Amino acid sequence: MTAETDRESWRRHFAEILVSGDPAEVDAATEAAVAATAVGADWAAANAAGKAAGKRFRAGTAKAGDARSAGGPSQDGRAKVWADDPAGREVAWPRQLATRLFATPERWGWQAAPGPLQVSEPAEPEPAPRPEWVEPPRPDTSALRVARSSAVTSLTVSVVVAVLAYTAYRSFQTKLEATVDEFGAETMKVYQVAVILAAAALGLYVVRRAAGVGKAVRDIRTFEIPHRAMLVVEKRRYREAVQAWEAAVRRFSAAAAESEQAATRQANGPQWFPVRPAVEPIRVDVVGGDPRRHGWASLLVTVGTSVLSARRQVTLLDFTGQDVGGGLLRVAEASGRVVRVADFDDGAGADLLASVPSQELPGCLARVMTGGDGGDKRQERALLTDVLRVVLECLGGDVSFARLAAGVRVLRQGTGDGLLSDAEVSSLVGRVAEVDQNEWTSRQLRFLASSLNTLQGFSSTGPRPPWGDGAVSLVITPGRRDDAKDLLDRMLVQLAQRAMERGGLRGVLAVAGADRLGAEDLGVLSDHARRAGVLLMLMIDQPQGDLEKTVGTGGVVCVMKMYNHRDANVAAEFVGRGYRFVVNQVTRQVGKSFTDSGGDSFAATTSQSGGTHRRRRYGWVSGTDISNSRGHTWTGTRGWQTGDSIGVSTASSRVYEFVVEPQQILGMPETAFLLVDNSGHGRRVVMADGNPGICLLDRVATVPADQ
Structure with missing residues (x-):
């Protein structure tokens, strides 16, 4: 492996394990690890050297950041925020985070705000167009109106006739009365009665025609009564529909305004909630x-x-x-x-031992040696507790892992390796008989001594206990x-x-x-x-x-x-899982029926009637009437009946699904x-x-x- 390849390997390693991600800190750790490797250090030692160099770098930049003012934070919202100043690239994010994190109330994280609201989709549905008034169809009164027209015509004719008759009578009244008077008083009386009867007949004729007109008008009004009642009902329903539409428009407008306001508030409101x-x-x-x-x-x-x-x-x-x-x-x-x-x-x-009272130390160390999952270890724990108690009773006030391990070796009939005084060794030798000398016990004591020596490598004279009263x-x-x-x-x-x-x-x-x-x-x-x-x-x-x-x-x-x-x-x-109902079965049944029926009948009728009658017309006339009638009736019937039936049934079942899927x-x-x-x-x-x-x-x- 070349030096450059080794350097890149260490760089990737420290870039992964260093939380800050500061390139300068990664470079410092990488150079320290490469230098340690160059002088023959193994991987663990080189790793420790690199981490130590990174810590020194952090400590130095933190002090420098306190002495100099850092630049403003980045606006990307990430945990790694950098600032530049004339002295070079400084790690400024701890100060920036501290200023904001310690000023906000308690929180474990932040919840993202819901997505943007759709202003075009308010809670209320958009109302339909305004209702329009449609006049109900009027009933067909054409026949009644024809009858009324005929009655009016008849009344008009009768009135005209009456007027003409009255005019003619008034025109010839004097002559008529003079002519009738020539026939005597009796004739005059008959004339007067005839005039009265004619006037009454003519008046009755006019009145009957007027009554016909009134009846025709009443028939039309009576026929239109259901229509007028329906018209009143429809107008009331129309007014109610208009009022409901106006209320729906107001609700829709209010819902749209509220939705728009909510979207505006959300658009201008917080994006993260604690x-x-x-x-x-x-x-x-x-x-x-x-x-x-x-x-x-x-x-x-x-x-x-x-x-x-x-x-x-x-x-x-x-x-x-x-x-x-x-x-x-x-x-x-x-x-x-x-x-x-x-x-x-x-x-x-x-x-590691300074904060544990001596009376609790055996049980504490026994728990350490037998910890972890792996079955029942009460017997091992009891043995180790007894052995450690014996060792502590034989040792003086100075207790360390190395001295405890030496005491355990003495109980195994070994030496104290110069860590124990002669009196302590003698006391332990005198109590060797209290420990079983079998293979199982020997393995347990060997494990105990080895573990104590291992812990000695971690214990030091540093601050005790590992934690203190700091924040x-x-x-x-x-x-x-x-x-x-x-x-x-x-x-x-x-x-x-x-x-x-x-x-x-x-x-x-x-x-x-x-x-x-x-x-x-x-x-x-x-x-x-x-x-x-x-x-x-x-x-x-x-x-x-x-x-x-x-x-x-x-x-x-x-x-x-x-x-x-x-x-x-x-x-x-x-x-957890949530549940919902899912349709898992749909059944459709279709049926059809057809019926055909028919029949016919025939009937014939014959009737005969006759009679005699007499009437007087220019004398008496007699006659006989005879009538014959025959009838034939034939009736035929035919009927068809069809029927279709459709039945659909669905079955739903309750299913449980993950609230959050594993892939999410x-x-x-x-x-x-x-x-x-x-x-x-x-x-x-x-x-x-x-x-x-x-x-x-x-x-x-x-x-x-x-x-």
Whole structure:
């Protein structure tokens, strides 16, 4: 491998593991690793040298950033924000994030605002066109009008005749009366009666014709009564339809205006809303995450600053070796808060035994040696506890892992390697008989001594305990996977449990890479945190095995991006399933019937009648009438009847589907997460983003979207 290829390999490596992503920091770490490799260092030593150089670079730029004013933040909303100044490219994002994150209320992330509203689609449907008045069809009164016209004509004729008769009578009245008077008084009387009768007949004729006209008019009016009633009803319905249309127009206009106002408010309103659980949980499980741990680092910055704003402490046990807590540490430093770092990866660890009382030390170390999933280990734990108690009783006040390992070797009939005094060796030799000398016990003691020696390599005379009273305490262990790291991780967990019991660890305890500890140890840690009132945040990469059964027991789960399909299915199952009704069967039945019937009949009738009559006309006349009648009737009938019947039936079933599909979890952004909140009443699932750079945007709300 050439030097240039080696350099590029280290550059890619540090670009992946350094959370800040600062090219200058990556270059500093790369040069240190290449220099260490050039002098013969192995990969682990070169990696440690590169990480140390990166930390020194961060410390130097942070001090320089405090001494000089940084430029303005970028407007892209990302967590990595850079500023340029005359001295070169400075890392300014911790100061910028600290200014905004510590000024906003509590939040775990941000929820994106809903999409833009469609102004053209208000809630109320668009009304139809204005109703138009259509005159109902008038009834056919043509026959009645013809009858009325005939009656009017007859009345006119009768009136004309009466007028003419009266005129003629008045014209010839004198002559007529003179002529009649010649025939005597009797004739005059007959004349007068005749005139009266003629006048009465003529008047009756006119009256009857007038009555015919009135009857024709009444017939027309009577025939039009239903039409007039229907016309009144239709006019009332038309007025009601117009009123309903006007009301619909007003509602549509109001809905359209409200929709437009809502769209305007949304267009000008916040684009991000803070998200937090309804009630503070007792445990938070962060499941999934990208391999570079950018998602975990972003979530820690967002949640951690929210906790720090409430004047609470944050303690992070970083078991990933990928600097998950570096972002939170730098933001807290930029805000002027006290931070504390115990990095066991570069040898600047802590005294792992100083904070454990001697009476609790045997049980604590026994738990460390037998931790993890792997069956019932109570017998091994009991043996190790007894052995360590014997060793502690024989040792003086100076207790270290190396001296404990030497004491265990003495019980195995070995030597103290110069770490024990003669009196201590004699005391231990005198108690060798208390330990069974069989193969199983010998293996357990050998394992105990080896493990104690391993822990001695991590223990130092540094600050004790690994965490302190500062706002942020960061404990970092190596990122490799071996027995030594597992022992160190479990030892730190035991120390955290005892610190919570005594009140030395408060606020929030976050464990990154907690799935390596096992479900049993995490359950014990959760019980200690619950009793101590400490919020426990467990960051689990893959919720498999017994861990799957314990996820969500604290009330809140943050599901982040998954890369394995099985893990995505587990996460989708935890989020839950919704149900809906689906038509799964449609039955159509069609029937047709036809009936044909017919018949005929014939009838014949014959009748005869006769009679005699007499009448008088110019004498008596008699006659006889005879009539015969015959009739034939033939009737034929034919009937057809057809019928069609169509029946359609549907059957629906209740189906359950994922609320969030596994493929959606596989395709989530690195900093996005699903907040599954069971802490309050009910259960809610919210899609949020933990990228702390969102706080640098302009349109970020300070209250949740549902408030």
